[in-house]
Amino acid sequence: MAEPGVPGTTADRPEIFHQDVSGGDLTITEQKLSWFETLYREAWLRKLVILVLLAGIWEIYGRALNNDLLFPTFTATISAFFSGLMDGTLPSAAWGSGKVLLMGYGLGIALASVLTALAIASRIGTDFLETMTSMFNPLPAIALLPLALIWFGLGNGSLIFVLVHSVTWAIALNTHSGFLGVSKTLKMVGRNYGLRGPAFIIKILIPAAFPSILTGLKIGWAFAWRTLIAAELVFGVSSGSGGLGWFIFENKNMLDIPKVFAGLLTVIIIGLVVENLIFRTIERLTIQRWGVQH
Amino acid sequence: MAEPGVPGTTADRPEIFHQDVSGGDLTITEQKLSWFETLYREAWLRKLVILVLLAGIWEIYGRALNNDLLFPTFTATISAFFSGLMDGTLPSAAWGSGKVLLMGYGLGIALASVLTALAIASRIGTDFLETMTSMFNPLPAIALLPLALIWFGLGNGSLIFVLVHSVTWAIALNTHSGFLGVSKTLKMVGRNYGLRGPAFIIKILIPAAFPSILTGLKIGWAFAWRTLIAAELVFGVSSGSGGLGWFIFENKNMLDIPKVFAGLLTVIIIGLVVENLIFRTIERLTIQRWGVQH
């Protein structure tokens, strides 16, 4: 075994002792940030800049293209948007779609929860989830149309059915993979408390897998919109009702392209609002506070 | 401070010493599993049972419904499937779609990689990804039609564009959230090696976030199929070139419903094969070997 040798090469340094280490009022002068940095730190400002830039690109490209039939300018779209807003057609269409969407989304989440719970509980549950997901997730909504019509008839029932199909698999996949990724130790801790079944899932797995679940929810949300808008066309409407998808279809039939884009803009705006108000807030209150994303 | 007291309540136990602890050949007689357990352990067998059950339910429901024009029986579908297989229409349709799908999927992955890399590299990149995702992800493919027509014309170019749109956001969201969830310590280790930029992402973030990325890839894959089948109708398939979507649409228009379901069955079978051969294998070679999912 080696002898430690003469400690260090500079052992002749003086030793230092501080008697009063508790002193000082721990005042710290922080470096000031430049105004650019201060502004850059504001997420909403950065996002606003991005949005303004995108709108600018849209406007410029629209003008350069100069083809109102195919791609209207941003200003034309915005004015169509406001006129649609004023005469109430856009809000009522958005509300019509939104209602159905929320129902489908909610049911999709519920179904995904059940499937994932089964998958976590047993091996055959896992196989079931995996098989169902790999079979049904790639199927387009039209494939479900006949069954939807038989089971739910025309109207919102069928729309919700199709929405559930588009939401469930994405959320279930993300949730399940999130559950599997939860640290072994945390799972052992939960079991140690005697938690089992639903209590274990709700109190341990869901918070621990929250980032994955949130991603699933975001993807599910987006695909719910996509599917709804497409499905509103396939399923038709009974007179009087009709959501954003129908609004877009109708205006396209009338060749009122700025209105078509106003409808799409509504989808975009709703997406931005949901992301920045709802999902961001959830993230701030959970993931960020818990320090589980870096 | 408390005195430790008399150790234990049963201190008068004899002490035990084993001299030869290295002895023994460490032979262990394992308990035999019952044949049911042995079979149950085989994932493919469990999945097969599920598939057979689902097919059975389909057949029974189909017979009970007795409405071949809406929902054919499983046997009718299978016979349509084999006749489609024999006369080559199904394989060529599947191949037509598959080609486009793989291109769109590949491009989508590439684009998602770039976006996520930017998002990880800077705050404005994050904001950009978040804003783009929340804006564009909910937009249905039809919204892209005008731009696709202008930029890529009819045919595969536009299809791929739409596919990229349906694949990119889901993969980017999952990858980004996966990257954010990588343990602080692992990130510090990577930086410690002097890894930066692409090297850091490829050598540290991607393997560390692999479960999330794989989920994203699975969802992206499924949505690519869905979108492709729907988009083949919207985006001008010139006759002669059509893929599975076209096959389904054409037969639906001709009310040849067993063939429609044969087309859908093809999608299902491809989904099952891809899941169980490709994704499963990847999982076995990565996630399971690394012990990062429990």
Next chain:
Amino acid sequence: ETLRMARQFGIGYLPLTLIEEQGLLEKHAKEAGLDFTTEWLRFTGGSGMNEALLSGNLDIAAGGVGPALTIWARTQANLKVKGIAALESMPLYLVTTDPEVKELKDFTGKHKIALPAVKTSIQAITLQMAAEKYLGEGQHAALDAFTVSMGHPDALLALLGGQSEISAHFGAPPFQNQELKDPRAHKVIDSYDVVGGPHTFNMIWAKSEFVEANPKTVAVLMAALDEAMTFIRENPEEAAKIWMGAEATNLSAAEVIELITDPRVTWSVTPEGIGPYLDYMTRAGLITTDVTDWKELFFPTAFPG
């Protein structure tokens, strides 16, 4: 009890619009001592509507001759879906913006012809028949390679937008008429020429089971249709106004009146010109049937005379 009726978009459904707007069904039901309400469902295509019909969510479907022929042929063995009445006869035009294209044979590989659905839509079948007629026997599929599927509005936008390969559109009113207003556009073929006379464009159909079980309702429907047809023939301006009030449209009143009063358009419940389609589709193997008289496609209601 509710009668569930379907409608699609376009001027071709004008009689149904009038029935709904003027409450003609309810009026005639009352006269006949029947009590039912009507539910109007709107579809964007024939395939969704046929599924609604087959799944029992719809009593009476309305659409083009193409889907009607298909569902009739497919259901001869079981549900026996047949036409109740025609809605009108209207010509379909193949419109192009390429000045070089004067006849069908001028189409080459660089042209793309937009249709609602390649191979299966009535436009695609008409085009095949035209190819057979103008390009010669056995040439019926010659133009298929140039066709692409596209909804009417998208096709119009692509054609007139001029930034895509779409150089021709086989559409339907009012889109074809709007296209022809553009100085760059001109007509290449006319379906009346191909078929050899006027032919029904839209019609309504139902399952036999429904017609047999509800003869009174069907009679009421026929009476309402008849009144609507008469109204259109006699008061086209008034009909145009009602239609514009009920439908979202970007057409001017004059344009609508022009469409309605076009001398080549007949508003009548009696179908015509179905024979050539039936012949061709049977010949081309698109449908299999041993029926020779096309009138068997319809319930007797369609031939009140």
Next chain:
Amino acid sequence: MQPNDPLLTVRGVTLQYKTPNHLITATYRVSFDVFQGDRFILLGPSGCGKSTLQKAVGGYITPTEGEMRLKGRKITQPGPDRMMVFQEFDQLLPWKTVRQNVAFALTASKKLSAREADEKAMDYVVKVGLEKFADSHPHMLSGGMKQRVAIARGMAMEPDILLMDEPFAALDALTRRRMQDELLRLWEETKFTVLFVTHSIAEAIKIGNRILLLSPHPGRVKAEMNSTTDPRKAAELERQIHEMLFAHEPDEVEHV
């Protein structure tokens, strides 16, 4: 169960990990008894299977051979009667504050109502010296602080048997001594049973009344002996254990 029956009996227990390509034997035919009120120490070299043995007692791993009984009942699954303090730093629930982490263990296992749990939790958070951080989330704590929260949680639960896996390893000398004293003081009060993994011989003698010595990987029982409180005897015992563990190693006083 008779009053003099052991609380925990471990009989010929072999523990193995099965991975797709490997079969790793962690412990081989280990037997011992833990009696009510024991402070039972598992001592052995790194990788000899101490943690695995504890996890098996915790109910997380089923022995390939042999059996374990708690109060005469075979151990089949985890439960709050055997509270674990793990070796890992990530055993705190990141979505709960320090105080909530302790309180949640009490409410989740249905030991106490929410209000009582909260009070008791705060008591124990104070005992481990983390009152200033009671409302912080775990990611804001240092390694040693995290371990102290886990210790507070384990102690607050007052289980039949407390399973502690190197709980004091991440603590500095002073904090460590405080924690040891706190553990002994609590033991004086309630005479609970604890199964304690450590790698410090001195700590084993100070904390334990009975010490199980394990051989290197795969772990087999080398000896099971009584501890002592007499300082002279303790020094002798330390030397003896040291020799048994370090057999074939140059003799040297442990100085770490």
Next chain:
Amino acid sequence: MQPNDPLLTVRGVTLQYKTPNHLITATYRVSFDVFQGDRFILLGPSGCGKSTLQKAVGGYITPTEGEMRLKGRKITQPGPDRMMVFQEFDQLLPWKTVRQNVAFALTASKKLSAREADEKAMDYVVKVGLEKFADSHPHMLSGGMKQRVAIARGMAMEPDILLMDEPFAALDALTRRRMQDELLRLWEETKFTVLFVTHSIAEAIKIGNRILLLSPHPGRVKAEMNSTTDPRKAAELERQIHEMLFAHEPDEVEHV
């Protein structure tokens, strides 16, 4: 840089964590110098900011106040010239085997070619006694084994300065002594510089030549002193440090 200039200078460094609701000061105006060849020890109670200080030297945390210079250049980012052995158990890349983990550090930092790295990695894996587990993935290792891989990795890198955060905390007495001896033997060979966090006073004296004592949270410098190899002086020094750390505590010999 003059030959007698310090390798690392830390001047009035204040380190803080900013969280949405809190501002936590980890160390307050800490200054010290580490010279080429030093085995510099950071000693202090749990939560006093030792790990934070090391991470700042590692380049992960920017001081709110003061500055740190390595070889005269301000520290702004992490790099392979300062190799870290973290306190956490999850510092190994789970997708690489033990041997690959060590080799990857060498190739990723462009120190060695793949083949050389692999050989050198195996050498160090043997040095920490894990040859049997060279091809296992980290999830199959015990806590102490994981730490040993991290130590092997740190040492194999032969950096300008090796930053070790309680590397031996999870090791049993025997393995620990072996690791300490291995570290000193390597130091004899190459005279590298090491900044070592520990909570054991005995270990500090054995390993270090210079010891920095930190006060409790937030960490400030209490003293900076030389270590010794003379056993009698060492015992005296141990007593002295003990007193300084445990001021106001009942005097007792550290026995853990």
